[in-house]
Amino acid sequence: MPFALTEEQKLLQESADRFVERDYGFDVRTRLAGSETGWGAENWARFAELGWLGVPFPEAAGGHGGGPVEAGLIAEALGKGLAVEPYLWTVVLGGGLLARAGRTDLLEELIAGKLQLATGFAEPQGRYALNDVATTAEGSSGDRSISGRKAVVFNAPSADLLIVPARTAGARTDTRGITLFLLPADADGVELRPYSTMDDSRAAEVTLSGVRAGGDAVLGEIDDGMALLEPAIDDATAVLCCEAAGVMQALVSQTQDYIKNRKQFGVPLSSFQVLQHRMAEMFIHKEQTQSMAYMAVVRAAAGDGRAASRAASAAKAYASEKGKLVGQDAIQMHGGMGMTKEMPISSFFKRITMIGSLFGDADHHLDRFAGMGAGAA
Amino acid sequence: MDLDIGSEDRAFREEVRAFVGRNLPSDTREKMRRGLKLTKDDVIGWHRILHANGWGAPGWPVEYGGPDWTPTQRHIFEEETGRSHCPRLMPFGLKMVGPVIQAFGSDAQKAQHLPKIASAEIQWCQGYSEPGSGSDLASLKTRAVRNGDNYVVNGQKTWTTAAHWADWIFCLVRTDDTVKKQEGISFLLIDMTSPGITVKPIITMEGGHEVNEVFFDDVVVPVSNRVGAENKGWTIAKFLLGHERTSIAEIGRSKAQLEKLTEIAAAEQKNGAPLLDDPRFREKIARAEIDLMALEMTLLRIVSAESAGGVPGPEASLLKIRATELQQELGELLMEAIGYYSHPDTPEALEFGWNEPSVGPDYAASLSPVYFNLRKTSIYGGSNEVQRGIISKMVLGF
Secondary structure (H helix, E strand, O other), X not given: OOOOOOHHHHHHHHHHHHHHHHHOOHHHHHXXXXXXXXXXXXXXXXXXXXXXXXXXXXXXXXXXXXXXXXXXXXXXXXXXXXXXXOHHHHHHHHHHHHHHOOOXXXXXXXXXXXXXXXXXXXXXXXXXXXXXXXXXXXXXXOEEEEEEEEEEEEOHHHOOEEEEEEEOOOOOOOOOOEEEEEEEOOOOOEEXXXXXXXXXXXXXXXXXXXXXXOHHHEEXXXXXXXXXXXXXXXXXXXXXXXXXXXXXXXXXXXHHHHXXXXXXXXXXXXXXXXXXXXXXXXXXXXXXXXXXXHHHHHHHHHOOHHHHHHHHHHHHHHHHHHHHXXXXXXXXXXXXXXXXXXXXXXXXXXXXXXXXXXXXXXXXXXXXXXXXXXXXX | OOOOOOHHHHHHHHHHHHHHHHHOOHHHHHHHHHOOOXXXXXXXXXXXXXXXXXXXXXXXXXXXXXXXXXXXXXXXXXHHHHHOOOOOOOHHHHHHHHHHHHHHOOXXXXXXXXXXXXXXXOOEEEEOOEOOEOOOHHHOOOEEEEEOOEEEEEEEEOOOOOOOOOOEEEEEEEOOOOOOHHHHEEEEEEEOOOOOEEEEEEEEOOOOEEEEEEXXXXXXXXXXXXXXXXXXXXXHHHHHHHOOHHHHHOHHHHHHHHHHHHHHHHHXXXXXXXXXXXXXXXXXXXXXXXXXXXXXXXXXXXXXXXXXXXXXXXXXXXXHHHHHHHHHHHHHHHHHHOHHHHOEEOHHHHOOOOOOOOOOOOOOOOHHHHHXXXXXXXXXXXXXXXXXXXXXHHHOOO
């Protein structure tokens, strides 16, 4: 039956929801976001213990043999609590790339909670195009020198290893000729300019100046890095849509509570039809985003490249657009209170806003979806 | 019917443009252009420069120190100053309490307050909203109890913009709670240095400090500081709703934002070409420009009716709704234009004189904070839902 969860998936979902409900109140989140690293090491250890870090990986690598669906269920729960742990960056995207490249040695470390990853998939001039890579890797196999700039590299300040697409052949926007390199974050020539982001994540501008990379630093095939990167980003996009669905659920339920309790003109705001209908629209957007997100992770799990790409872009175009509407209406219905930093709703709004452009905004994914031509997803 | 403003008004536009070009301090212009933080001195400094030229109170008649401009001239002044990155003059004295004192105040109140508003010597803030009274303003609970020649005021106001810059606050207070809620409200002028007033900042989601809570704890206010009759404050509140609301259209500022959007879209790249050449994005800019045009033409019709002696009524609600939606639309496109550089949160880059290289392009740092901050515009000054209610009641007769 479509969308029916297995027993294991149900248990995973319940455990993730329970964690967020019991242990991830907004005060906890605020404290962690303001801490030195911006997330909770104790939570990360707990994720490892609960098996969440290994959920999407093959059993041969010490994982649990799940995939994007399981990661999506966790991301959705984390979205409801606005968790600041870098699950998306280390497990879903970084781990996804390692798994596709067959690096089970590193996956074991990751699953044990001992490895943090960041991927430099964006460059200052490249907007959302993964193939726009000006960073170069010069030299011959076995000894290359990497130079360039990576923009807004999420989780870079905490990362042990950086995954860096660099050009080994071809022109700046060629799809062919990109190679993925795995570099220690403290390698000579790696310079980080760290900062917080609008939604309390951590990221950095990464400048690479003649960073040496031997043959063992190559992830996947030389010149064919996009064969790993594009599907891994599609998977991560699908999982991010699940997180968006979680954030939207929180936006809807908090707004629903607020307008039920806030009285003006002697009656609850929820008695005004104009607000009831807006609330109904928000509910529809949230439900359909969840549907699209589930579709995307199911397609991702099936591993059929084109269908997975179409589904990821469709879901992301949808989530970006509807997430914006739900976020804006949530603030509007909270009135002045929604504008304050103190009220949780504004943090949820900022997160859904930033998710809007992560891995490409609605326009980017509309273009991509349209460019893939017609056909059943 | 034509769209030409006439040669006299054209000459006036040139005069304003030339004045701004010569007199707006360059650092203030730079802050406005780049969306950096303004200080109180920047705003008041500009007001004083205008005052020295006789333009300190643009909307006022000559008897109170205003330039006695026609509605068209007032519109031209707003548009020109907005478009050329002048700070917005604080409206609380000039556009709110000033006109109230002119219409309802005693001679003593006029003499005491009006010259200092026009000259920017005294700053005002507005004590309307309360924690329990937002859209339902008339339900306000801050009480003023008569004690001889004084009132004793207790209660709390909130969302008070610039209370931390203000010397005086004008307040709606409850002076009778035994009658219909609109009939027991009075309008008081309160010196912010009075004992018993506490101002607490409210930090908005992007990290800015514009609004405050203001607490009144046994604050003594002379009865002579009441404007109009006791329990007639609601009449004054309604008077303000329709007064000088055409400036709310913010045509000049939106034009400046549209120009900025076009510049940024030309500088940003998409697939190796300027974002401005992307059909999808170009269409969005075009749509914003058309929305701006529709608003400007509607405003000009209202200004024209005003010039012919009409009093602006619920049209102000139309302007408020569409102007704030347009500001939000432009803010959204600006954030969208910069792609991933909408993510870094670098508040230090919003301080004037910060000289480090910026994280992304130098125009990027302010754009997400501005987007977040602009959500307020459809909430404050009577939420857009309240404005739609006004249109449906007063225009459509429902």
